[in-house]
Amino acid sequence: MPGCATSKSRPIFARVYAGVSVDMDRRGGAEHRVRLLAGLSGRVVEVGAGNGQNFAHYPPEVEEVLAVEPEPHLRAMAERAAAAAPVQVRVVDGAAEAIPAPDGCFDAAVASLMLCTVSDQRLALAEIKRVLRPGGELRFYEHVISRRPALAALQRLMDATFWPLVAGGCHCARETGSQIVAAGFVVEREERFSFRALRLQPAVPHILGLARKAS
Numbered sequence: 001m002p003g004c005a006t007s008k009s010r011p012i013f014a015r016v017y018a019g020v021s022v023d024m025d026r027r028g029g030a031e032h033r034v035r036l037l038a039g040l041s042g043r044v045v046e047v048g049a050g051n052g053q054n055f056a057h058y059p060p061e062v063e064e065v066l067a068v069e070p071e072p073h074l075r076a077m078a079e080r081a082a083a084a085a086p087v088q089v090r091v092v093d094g095a096a097e098a099i100p101a102p103d104g105c106f107d108a109a110v111a112s113l114m115l116c117t118v119s120d121q122r123l124a125l126a127e128i129k130r131v132l133r134p135g136g137e138l139r140f141y142e143h144v145i146s147r148r149p150a151l152a153a154l155q156r157l158m159d160a161t162f163w164p165l166v167a168g169g170c171h172c173a174r175e176t177g178s179q180i181v182a183a184g185f186v187v188e189r190e191e192r193f194s195f196r197a198l199r200l201q202p203a204v205p206h207i208l209g210l211a212r213k214a215s
Contacts, residue, residue, distance in 0.1 A: 013168040014073035018051050024197045033057045036141045042107030047096045048114025052081025062087045068094035096124035101131045108137040115142050115176050117169040125183035135215035141208045145173040177207050185211035
């Protein structure tokens with residue numbers, strides 16, 4: 001999934017991901033994105049926007065999206081997607097650990113298949129919390145470690161060996177839901193489901209939901 005370090009170029013991965021994301025959406029990912037973004041309004045920051053696959057699904061009540069993406073090739077694709085988006089989207093270079101925005105200036109934040117890639121989830125979530133207004137929403141859609149011991153062991157093995165190297169820093173064995181709570185967000189709803197994002201990949205658990213910064 002898209003990485004998070006500012007101006008971190010991963011040209012081979014970026015080109016592979018651009019194709020994979022389209023196939024992922026055909027396999028059900030687009031429906032997940034629609035559910036992720038439904039009901040959003042006001043000013044939104046999307047962290048790790050990748051190639052802009054979410055942009056087409058923002059509801060008209062959204063006034064503006066600041067889309068932060070560090071990888072140059074994906075950012076260029078996101079800029080093209082922004083031009084066709086139904087809402088105003090501004091694409092910028094930036095990192096999840098250092099979002100280029102003042103404190104409390106957004107009504108909502110979107111983290112979509114990117115918290116698996118950040119080097120420090122606690123710092124990234126603290127930054128997201130910083131730029132949200134009191135009572136602001138965090139919409140999240142992430143793959144997480146399985147509750148099935150055999151699959152969880154496979155995920156940990158992949159993380160310890162080859163997967164982050166070939167998948168743009170992605171880690172498939174993270175407890176992202178727990179990290180969102182630990183960061184001080186209040187989870188108001190969360191769906192957990194299995195999804196086979198890639199043809200040759202086993203179905204793995206994903207979480208999709210809404211958490212809120214305390215007001």
